[in-house]
Amino acid sequence: MTDKIDFRQVVHALSDALDLVGVDELQHGKRVAFMAVECGRAMGLAGDDLDRLYHAALLHDCGVSSTTVHRYLVSELDWSGADEHCQRGHDLLLEHELFADLAPLIHYHHTHWEQLTDMDLPDQTALINNCIYLVDRVDALVAQQGIEELLFGKDDIRATIAKYRGSFFAPQLVDIFMEVSANEFFWLTLQPRHLGLYLSEMALDGKEHPIDQQCFLRIARMFATIVDAKSPFTVEHSHGVSRLAKQLGVLLELPEAHCDALEVAGLLHDLGKLRVPDEILEKPGPLNDRERATMKHHSFESYQILRRIDGFESIAEMAALHHETLCGDGYPFHRAGAGLSREARIIAVADIFQALVQNRPYRASMSPEKTMAILQEMADSNQLDQGIVATVRENLSACWQAATGETTRDDR
Numbered sequence: 244m245t246d247k248i249d250f251r252q253v254v255h256a257l258s259d260a261l262d263l264v265g266v267d268e269l270q271h272g273k274r275v276a277f278m279a280v281e282c283g284r285a286m287g288l289a290g291d292d293l294d295r296l297y298h299a300a301l302l303h304d305c306g307v308s309s310t311t312v313h314r315y316l317v318s319e320l321d322w323s324g325a326d327e328h329c330q331r332g333h334d335l336l337l338e339h340e341l342f343a344d345l346a347p348l349i350h351y352h353h354t355h356w357e358q359l360t361d362m363d364l365p366d367q368t369a370l371i372n373n374c375i376y377l378v379d380r381v382d383a384l385v386a387q388q389g390i391e392e393l394l395f396g397k398d399d400i401r402a403t404i405a406k407y408r409g410s411f412f413a414p415q416l417v418d419i420f421m422e423v424s425a426n427e428f429f430w431l432t433l434q435p436r437h438l439g440l441y442l443s444e445m446a447l448d449g450k451e452h453p454i455d456q457q458c459f460l461r462i463a464r465m466f467a468t469i470v471d472a473k474s475p476f477t478v479e480h481s482h483g484v485s486r487l488a489k490q491l492g493v494l495l496e497l498p499e500a501h502c503d504a505l506e507v508a509g510l511l512h513d514l515g516k517l518r519v520p521d522e523i524l525e526k527p528g529p530l531n532d533r534e535r536a537t538m539k540h541h542s543f544e545s546y547q548i549l550r551r552i553d554g555f556e557s558i559a560e561m562a563a564l565h566h567e568t569l570c571g572d573g574y575p576f577h578r579a580g581a582g583l584s585r586e587a588r589i590i591a592v593a594d595i596f597q598a599l600v601q602n603r604p605y606r607a608s609m610s611p612e613k614t615m616a617i618l619q620e621m622a623d624s625n626q627l628d629q630g631i632v633a634t635v636r637e638n639l640s641a642c643w644q645a646a647t648g649e650t651t652r653d654d655r
């Protein structure tokens with residue numbers, strides 16, 4: 244990990260992760276960001292104000308980890324359960340000093356303008372929330388029309404938005420939207436191959452903003468919380484893997500920088516799980532072949548997201564390899580033996596240990612002894628590293644505490 248990390252790259256990588264929750268409706272956050280920026284420019288925003296709108300729009304759905312919730316949000320124009328994710332996203336962003344000024348901009352991004360005007364918000368904050376709401380609803384309509392059909396379907400979308408002028412949306416915002424969406428450019432840019440180019444130009448335009456490792460670590464914790472919030476069965480999983488991986492690094496006397504990298508890789512290894520549909524993650528029984536195949540996407544997705552950040556090559560690799568095995572029957576690369584670094588082997592052990600000591604929909608949490616027996620079996624069959632598994636055994640109580648976050652050993 245390098246000393247300085249570019250904040251803009253981090254926000255983009257994080258928006259890639261959030262967009263996974265759409266499963267097949269990828270790039271929702273990016274389309275919303277593009278449309279918000281186009282409206283923002285027409286509203287006269289520029290410089291830092293426009294950057295803030297752009298970043299808030301990219302991250303506006305950070306309160307949604309569940310694919311079921313996401314589905315409701317894009318399939319219904321006005322869903323009564325929408326406020327919860329706005330509050331959760333607001334609270335998450337508020338926790339980190341680099342995102343705190345974005346939190347008020349997404350707090351009410353599903354609140355009707357009629358209600359917003361009764362609230363005591365600064366004018367610009369109210370307008371930006373409503374702008375994100377408006378373009379978010381446009382994107383729900385885009386999903387219904389089909390992204391390739393927009394030049395044909397755009398008039399219906401514009402007519403639907405116009406119907407809510409003054410009720411859901413601020414009159415002046417609807418007027419601005421009508422103006423910026425009158426041309427073909429607006430609708431064509433929403434297509435994936437054009438959107439990527441627009442956003443990379445947007446990112447290059449922004450100010451360079453280096454952040455240090457400690458700052459990034461706190462961002463990684465925030466994202467681990469989003470991943471772990473996906474299901475009650477994965478609460479604390481990424482945090483537990485991170486604590487245990489770092490602890491194993493220390494016990495194995497790896498250099499401090501490697502232990503820090505293990506901590507970050509542990510937090511982010513399952514970013515790609517945001518794309519796994521809730522019903523697979525929460526299935527109360529063994530997965531069938533199709534479901535298992537879907538599950539196998541996730542470590543590669545984590546890899547693709549993390550390697551976009553300069554200086555993150557080794558962390559991306561540790562995350563990518565957490566389901567590989569020494570005998571080469573893991574996924575996604577079938578990397579074996581010497582192809583797996585010590586750090587990758589540590590993350591693999593920490594991941595399995597943490598998962599075994601957690602309740603899962605298809606089984607109860609396991610005792611430390613049972614967990615150890617399974618790890619040993621996997622080491623004996625050349626899946627996990629013998630030396631790392633031995634270290635876990637020798638420090639079982641401490642590993643248990645690191646993985647579960649519990650201060651006393653739980654002998655269920």
Ligand SMILES: [Fe+2]
Pocket residue numbers: 271275303304316379
């Ligand atoms: Fe959204």
Ligand SMILES: [Fe+2]
Pocket residue numbers: 512513541542565566594
């Ligand atoms: Fe995983």
Ligand SMILES: [Fe+2]
Pocket residue numbers: 480484512513594
């Ligand atoms: Fe995991």
